[in-house]
Amino acid sequence: MRRQSEPSRHSMHRSLARDRDPWERNAAEVAQAQRLARALGWFSLGLGVAEVAAPGTVARLAGMNGNRGLIRALGVREIAHGVGILSRRKPVGWVWSRVFGDVIDLAVLGQAAAKPDANKRRIAAAAAAVTGVTVLDFKAGRQLAGVADQIEEDDSIHVSHRIIINRPAEEIYKFWRDFQNLPRIMDHLESVEVIDDKRSRWVAKGPAGKRAEWEAEITEDRPNELIAWRSTANSTVENSGYVRFEPAPGGRGTLVRVELNYLPPGGILGATIAKLLGEEPELQLKDDLRRLKQLMEAGEIVTTEGQPAGRAKSTSWKYDHAGRRLATAF
């Protein structure tokens, strides 16, 4: 999947140096273009699944007396668009392919309208909807093309987040520097074993119950300021990360910034599928930092697991688990 000639480690490490680099000025524009593209990707995926799963219903809603096979084929195409868009950092080509798909959809609707028994009102409504989406697709294509040179062309995943913790940097640094503590706040980690002053062995729960293991070494260690690490050469999951501790403005404790970079096992497509299964690295990091804050400030991680309730489970899957994740995702 790697489309870059440089060694991967080099690109992953750029992020540490990149910190205050001028590209951040355009970050908002890039993020906006990516957001629209992602929304369209999800739309494709949703529509595609509907077309494949319930072609009759989709045909009826669009006023077509349906050729189910045709609708299913359109659905497969939509799913391909969706996966293509969601699994790329700059899916310019995939977004333009949606515009092309829109033209096909309009042609199919036009043909259906020509039939004598056609439900003209529904077809007109469907055509109007497709036209609206086409405008968005066009916009997304142009936006993405405009910022394409600012988007890194590599397959590693970067996630970063920050939080203010009302404790001195020394304390948080000390907690983090002992990597064995990290599974307490990082839900997806099973264990971290410290081998020596520099090296440690990490075991993580991967998607679908699979385990991932790697060895990491500390690449930079500035007490109470920064810890950076990366996986060693013989690791299966290539990754790196850093945590930075800065005094929070106004004497409000410590601003903790974390960035993680990794090459997902199974490539970027694997990561997209993992995302669909609810393994969302960005959400994980946000949750992890919230737990770090709770542990550092309150001395414990807040929970309702195991409390009484007038139902089978003590907590609510809908709100305490899925709801929390969804709220972080959107």
Added chain:
Amino acid sequence: MKANCWYGKHDVRVKQVDDPRVLNRRDAVLKITKTAICGSDLHLYNGLIPTMEAGDVLGHEFMGEVVECGPDVKKLQTGDRVVVAFPISCGRCFFCEKELFSLCENSNPNAPLAEKMFGHSPAGLYGYSHMLGGFAGGQAQYARVPFADVGAIKIPEGIPDEKVLFLSDIFPTGYMAAENCNIQRGDTVAVWGCGPVGQFAIASANLLGAERVIGIDRFPERLRMASEKAGAADTIDYEESNVYDTLMEMTGGMGPDACIDAVGMEAHMPGIEGAYDRVKQAAMLETDRPHVFRQAIMACRKGGTVSVAGVYGGFDDKIPLGSFMNKALTLKTGQTHVQRYMQPLLEKIQNNEIDPSFVITHRMALDDAPKGYDIFLNKQEDCIKVVLTP
């Protein structure tokens, strides 16, 4: 143990559930001796607070005896008699250190949900929706109290439960509403809603030196309690007379110096405005019916303060922001920082400055909680406050 659980709109049931345990090092477990139904529980009962789930244990006003403590509980021991503050607060974050306990950063395990709704998450609350933590409440025989050293206050021997139970919520809530008015000598304070919080807002405004307090409601028994027990100098029945006109008449056209909204999201309103918000709320186009908030802004003296103690849930329509801005009003609000008020208000009770039990109209067994909700909602039997004994 037995616990009063929420199952849906107008459906609460007393069920046999597991006993609570110490789940974290700073937890304590109480054997509950007294618990109460709060007016804000009626928003849950009416199904208007999102993210409730069938089986949630209700109740955020409770007191009892400590029966178990986690290893990091330092100030309490088994056998202590305590009242518990309804917000759950860690005591150590930026907000807790500023005594803004209801804004605690660390007590809501579902903070992301609340952040979506409110921008930031307030503290977790007992028995008050999953968005606010999904914590089991205290209308039960036992309850788990997280961060017990911060949330529970020890009650000295010799003071009956009923005098101190309301330190958990409604007395501090009424008091904070009045304190937020920054009452000066000569001030007139108008209080919308003469339910329990309104009664304590009236009593507290008097304690804080208001010249005159005006209570507004439509139930004669509540207006009577306001003037006879809480010390309102005047009352207005909003179904009998126009609130704005009457307040202007009473204040020579100035308007009250401070207006307290002790009603919140489910205000009643006769006429076309009432119908408008009922329809919008029913159609989920509006979460609240903010009649009182609108009236309070329109009636408040120029440069005065509007203090909101009633609970609002979401997004409201037709707020007279023009009046608010052009009259240079101040708005003060928030879930109550109960822990800040428990000790000073306990002292007021000990000094006989106030006996909060005056609001109690009904005493029932925990088993009768469903009936308690019903008569409280429908204002039957002149119900103002229900206290339950497990």
